[in-house]
Amino acid sequence: MNRHPGGEEQTLHLLEHIELRRGMKALDLGAGEGETVRLLKSFGLNACGVDLFPRSSDVQEGDFLNLKYASESIDLCISQCAFFVSRDQAKAISECWRVLKKGGYLLLSDLDPGNLAEIMERTGFTILQKEDQTALWREYYLEALWRDSFCCEDYKLLQKEYKGKKIGYTMVIGRKEDDISN
Known part of the structure; x- marks a missing residue:
């Protein structure tokens, strides 16, 4: 099973x-097994990944909330789920900006309580593209439930935390x- 929708x-x-x-220079945040890192490298990018629990030599241990990279040193940040x-x-998002x-x-493709693009704009990003991909998430989640995947426990906790709110x-x-500052 894919690790992201x-x-x-x-x-x-x-x-x-x-x-x-x-x-x-590309950085995959929450890179896990490094599939996206390897894909980015196949396009000729100088890519690496960061994850709290790396499962590949293409991924370094690190926290994307406190990146160990210099300010204004990366051309592309990508994160999925x-x-x-x-x-x-x-x-x-602020760390990516930095x-x-x-x-x-x-x-970015991620679970969204309804303000993901707003957070990016508030941080200073110009939004180039936005798509609702909730159907893709539902398909992924149902597959994860069927396979009793690790992500289901995380999502159950999030459902409790966001009870009553629609998450896309x-x-x-x-x-x-x-x-x-501008």
């Missing part, structure tokens, strides 16, 4: 909305255009 096809869908250039579980999407170069991209799944692509 849509698997590689969804990752390619995210990437088709931006211009990839060989040698771009990870920021929400951190319980602090705003901090994760490490991204001007003109850098944040490609949104793809948002943003670009760092200018300084956050």
Whole structure:
């Protein structure tokens, strides 16, 4: 089973909305087994991943809420189905802003309590693309339930925390255009 809704096809869908250039520095946040890192490398990107519990040599141990990368050192941050579980999407997005170069991209698909794009805009990102992909999440979640996957326990906790609120799944692509103070 894929570790995020849509698997590689969804990752390619995210990437088709931006211009990839060989040698771009890319960072996969919540990279797990490193599938996305390997895909980014196949496009000629200088890619690495960060995860609290890395399961691949392509992924470094680290916390995307406190990245060990210099400010304005990355061209592309990508995260799929990870920021929400951190319980602090705003901090994760802010860290992406910090490490991204001007003109850098944040490609995000994640559970969304309804304000994911707003958080990105408030942080300073220009939204280039936004799609409701809740149907993709439902398909993924049902498959996870069927297979008794690890993600189900996390989602059950989130359901309790957000009881009564509708949680969707949104793809948002943003670009760092200018300084956050503007």
